Amino acid sequence: MALSRPAIPLPPHARGGGAVSVRREEDFELPAHATAVAEARERVWGQLCSWGVPEGLGRTAQLVVSEFFTNAVVHTDSCLIRCRLRVCSELLRIEVCDEGGDCAEVVPRQAAADDVNGRGLQLVSAVAERWGVRPGVHEQGRVVWAELSLTVR
Template identity: 35%
Template structure:
């Protein structure tokens, strides 16, 4: 587990801290659940309390992206990687898995479908989202960014 909070540096333009949390999780439902919980706890520690819009929104995005990594990006014996960062303007979550052949595309499922709405939720909740190839190894990273209000 890696979690860092760089030292506070006050400038005329920004007094906000930059935060980073990243960790590998087993590519299982239990790993996805743990990742979601740790995202919520980390956000709370960073000043986005539980049961606030920002914490709830980013935690839901984390739940969807990690569930997709387990369901669609799982390769036996391989973990997924989660990275959460915060700056004065936004929160960004990245989930990396080892499957390259499945590129996430939001589609509208049938009204009675029990699955298939996760990326639609991410697209609706995030300010921006997308995918990038994994650096240095097979796989992909699905990321989402949520713009936040700059705190004084």
């Protein structure tokens, strides 16, 4: 049995024409330190709760943001990491932008059974409708993004 979920209301300035209306959008940036991962999770949780996003989706979004922030902190020389949350149509889009070097392809690693790390992007692949990587602003760094469904499957 499918559960019905109330729609996330459009703010007054977003109502009206256009093929896709942005219902909600929020940006934040944090220093690229290990402590930023937990802070990013908390900011995402607080923002999504204030928008009325269901708890399960909020927890999934925290997992995605945690993975993306961790990779940016560990694998780039970034000073700042930026995050954008956007609710459009039936999707929550999460974008995390680092200041790293080139926009090399990001591929989930095949972790061995006894590896402690290396499963994060596999988890993202499992929970996201789709995800990917694109060059950052002025081709600097990269933006790793994921889209999560707002509808119950």
